[in-house]
Amino acid sequence: MSDNGIEAVKLDGTGPVYDQIRRAIRDLVLNGAWPPGTAVPPEHALMERLGASRMTVHRALVQLAREGLITRRRRSGTIVANPPASHAMLDILSIPDEVRQLGQDYSFEILSRRDGRPSPEVAASFELKRSEQVAHLVTLHRSGGQPHVLEERVIHLATVPATAAERFETTPPGDWLLQHSLWSQAEHAISAVAAGERESGLLEIEQGEPCLLVERRTWNQNQPVTAVRLLYPGGRHRFIGRFGPYGAV
Amino acid sequence: MSDNGIEAVKLDGTGPVYDQIRRAIRDLVLNGAWPPGTAVPPEHALMERLGASRMTVHRALVQLAREGLITRRRRSGTIVANPPASHAMLDILSIPDEVRQLGQDYSFEILSRRDGRPSPEVAASFELKRSEQVAHLVTLHRSGGQPHVLEERVIHLATVPATAAERFETTPPGDWLLQHSLWSQAEHAISAVAAGERESGLLEIEQGEPCLLVERRTWNQNQPVTAVRLLYPGGRHRFIGRFGPYGAV
DNA sequence: ATTTGCTAATTGCATATGCAATTGTCTAGC
DNA sequence: GCTAGACAATTGCATATGCAATTAGCAAAT
Secondary structure (H helix, E strand, O other): OOOHHEEEEOOOOOOOOHHHHHHHHHHHHOOEEEEEEEEOOHHHHHHHHOOOOOHHHHHHHHHHHHHHOOEEOOOOEEEOOOOOOOOOOOOOOOOOHHHHOOOOOEEEEEEEEEEEEOOOHHHHHOOOOOOOOOEEEEEEEOOOOEEEEEEEEEEOOOHHHHHHHHHHHOOOOOHHHEEEOOOOOEEEEEEEOOHHHHHHHHHOOOOEEEEEEEEEEEEEEEEEEEEEEEEHHHHHHHEEEEEOOOOOO | OOOOHHOOOOOOOOOOOHHHHHHHHHHHHHHOOOOOOOHHHHHHHHHHHHHOOOHHHHHHHHHHHHHHOEEEEOOEOOOOOOOOOOOOOOOHHHHHHHHOOOOOOOEEEEEEEEEEEEOOHHHHHHHOOOOOOOOEEEEEEEEEEEEEEEEEEEEEEOOOHHHHHHOOOOOOOHHHHHHHHHOHHHHHEEEEEOOOOHHHHHHHHOOOOEEEEEEEEEEHHHHHHHEEEEEHHHHHOEEEEEOOOOOOO
């Protein structure tokens, strides 16, 4: 190829041209063909390649920049941006970062791990098919030595095959996944539950104490990536978000 | 005025012209000068009024439309949109709607109301100054006759003076506020707490049961509008949101 | 070696222009 | 009165063009 994979940019002929260009490039970024840091071809190159005017190409790129997928600078050109770490309240957040932001020491411990077909209980609780191969991990995160949050997670081995070889000795599963997989959609649910027998022991709280339960499932291009259940001791934690009526501020 | 308040559109001379236009119109919408339903002048009129080309005006309007502030239709023109009712998980949501969406009958009851300077307890719990005049309301919302959520709210009388004359006989305070005030920013906090003595009685649950506590404060142009604390019986409720790494889906 | 300045690549912005698509509104005919 | 059709207003999209702003990279000067 002459420069980058400019040949990979293909229009589908449906809808406005500027939007075809926008979607074509967006897809290349989202499916990993153009990883962060990749140079996006300059407007003139795309213009010739696609037979569109510069203004039309420009419009597509400006929009992608506003969406945060690419970064543009005069003369330097356009590069694929790093995915944003945090978006409003409930993003895929890094628990180590969260803890360190509070000025506490962070540590974690994998309490159990099992790879393969899920047990009936796990399958039911995460809405999996029993035929899907997953890694099932239970992790306790600590903040200043105290239990901070209890994490139970399944990772889909078909989507993230590198999981099988990873021991999670230095990086907890959530952070490792952020580096080794992409996600395009997530679903969150928040509820309040009472700590059960096992959870209360691990989190060192009283049985029946209120806890905040955050359940999150993540997909990339409709392929499931991971599902996680985070149990926070209630009194000690809150999630905060700030936004305006027309979107995040 | 000839048509609408087209004279109200004023550029501030800072930054790109299209963005000056965008901000000028956005501000008119956000501060209520152009309430929902108002006809935005057509592109040609703005173009003449502002001395910009049609494409430049167009660019500003297209962007506002994408942000959801205005709605555009060929031939009919452009009108100011209704503020979105729900944005991802934690929007300003209408509790009646929420209940009816579950197919239940909705009713509510104002348990107490007091207007004037806040008591020391209320001031502390909502972080108010004791000199601020507020209405303080406690409301119980019911779903199919059962307690659904307990609401405690203060409304700033200086920002929403119409509150003083409103009896909240047919519309609960949250919904009434949506119709009689604007907001430009909100802050949410979610946490899990155990039901106290008073709350458990009102919500008809056991004392100590886990509840989801949603605290929200709302401002319009840096003026406080309202602060509310919603207590949901834990087992029965969860908040759900769905989005991608680059924003809401 | 360091600085200084030039050049060219690249994006940002605005304009003028033309045509397409949608749809209120009005009119002519029945 | 009602309908079909013509007309015009309005937005949507794309192009061509020109200039401004930024800056990487190179060349010249010290």
